[in-house]
Amino acid sequence: MHAPEQDALEHAIAWLQAGHRVHLCTVVRTWGSSPRLPGAMLALRDDGQLLGSVSGGCIEDELIERARDGRLPEVNGLLEYGVSRDEAQRYGIPCGGRLQIFVEQVQDADVLRPVLESLRQRKLLRRSVRLGTNDIVLGEAMPGAVACLEDGWFHHYFGPQWRLLIIGANQLGAILASMAQALEFHVLVCDPREEIRAQWQVDGVQWCECMPDDAVLEMVPDAYTAIVAVTHDPKLDDMALLEALRSEAFYVGALGSRLNQDKRRERLRMFDLNEEEIGRLHGPVGLPIGSRTPAEIAIAILAEIIQVRSQQRAAAITSQSIANALSTGNACAS
Structure with missing residues (x-):
């Protein structure tokens, strides 16, 4: 798309x-x-x-x-x-x-x-x-x-089209991919597990046939990129998150309970990530709307992505208006 x-x-x-x-x-x-x-x-x-x-x-x-x-x-x-x-x-x-x-x-x-x-x-x-x-x-x-x-x-x-890289081709990943495409995201999916990929049925996505951390590096995440890990497998999620948190991606999230997220952050500290980079991780992923089913969780995730994007956009508008006012005395209205 x-x-x-x-x-x-x-x-x-x-x-x-x-x-x-x-x-x-x-x-x-x-x-x-x-x-x-x-x-x-x-x-x-x-x-x-x-x-x-x-x-x-x-x-x-x-x-x-x-x-x-x-x-x-x-x-x-x-x-x-x-x-x-x-x-x-x-x-x-x-x-x-x-x-x-x-x-x-x-x-x-x-x-x-x-x-x-x-x-x-x-x-x-x-x-x-x-x-x-x-x-x-x-x-x-x-x-x-x-x-x-x-x-x-x-x-x-x-500017570039908004992108969403999904680590994990499970049921949640499929629903998330379908909903994100409806929101005009270009969706990329990475999952090295052949048995999981074989069950995939969502059209229109770009497949990354490599390990998740390599997928993050190859796509070169920019300020128009969101990355979400949903495999529930630390061997796959953590390495992708390690690269994602060091990138320019505007949103990085991971599925998991608060206890699992605390353990994940401890694992990430074993690498060369600083606290600011680790603090960029949204986990548990998604807005707290009481979601339980895969579809509800996908809605919560996309809602949080949209919220973060909107907040950054509002901040950019404010900065642009201030800069224009200082330089010309006639700010562009928004």
């Missing part, structure tokens, strides 16, 4: 090559309760076909009508929805919600190819477009940067 942005860009390029007019629509800013966050994007074809989402419903319908009627701007600009109570009800935006969308007509597939290649290489990229013109500037980006308007430019940040 590709990241939604990658799918949208691939389709946009294909549509342009087929002779269609194409617009990119991106959420710039939200107020109150809004369905999608800044940076959510869709590609829209002149006949109304689209890929991606900016609201999950009625705003897409209105954009489709604009595309079919030729009412989308030829020069990039902004559209706002949910400004009034009537509009909020019409477009299905939650009470008090409001969002601003940047609409850009793309006339040449070549302007999108560098962004697509950056996504494929798991690099961070900033794509800046000057409002009212077709000026585009590409540059480096910092992790956690969020789409925003600044001094007449719209900055859109493209």
Whole structure:
């Protein structure tokens, strides 16, 4: 499974090559309760076909009508929805919600190819477009940067797809893999036990046919990577965790009771991990929701992964706003 942005860009390029007019629509800013966050994007074809989402419903319908009627701007600009109570009800935006969308007509597939290649290489990229013109500037980006308007430019940040490496192809691993794919994670699974792999039935995952610690090293975990060990076998889990805790992975978790986790931390101290690295381990893994069945445990794990990701994103937004305010006196709103 590709990241939604990658799918949208691939389709946009294909549509342009087929002779269609194409617009990119991106959420710039939200107020109150809004369905999608800044940076959510869709590609829209002149006949109304689209890929991606900016609201999950009625705003897409209105954009489709604009595309079919030729009412989308030829020069990039902004559209706002949910400004009034009537509009909020019409477009299905939650009470008090409001969002601003940047609409850009793309006339040449070549302007999108560098962004697509950056996504494929798991690099961070900033794509800046000057409002009212077709000026585009590409540059480096910092992790956690969020789409925003600044001094007449719209900055859109493209980053790697979120990944989840699951150590263990048991029943819990299978349910976790299926749910994570629904949440748009690229899922990798590692389990060297042939008898366990033979029972695997979840499609769409990437298999790592090596020992778990080698799998962690080979994938080179970055800030968009989560790693969860669920084999319940210290010989498999611990070596993978040893490498994972030294990596840039934003989340590392392991299945097991509190007693087993205490024993695991003692084992990890026998290696060259420091207390800060060991403290990154989420164990027992998952939010404490009273989960007992494999499906409930998978929900708890993914809920905690999402919570950690959201906390880090909020911290990045705050840091970005402070940095912008200090450097320009005009922070990008989020």
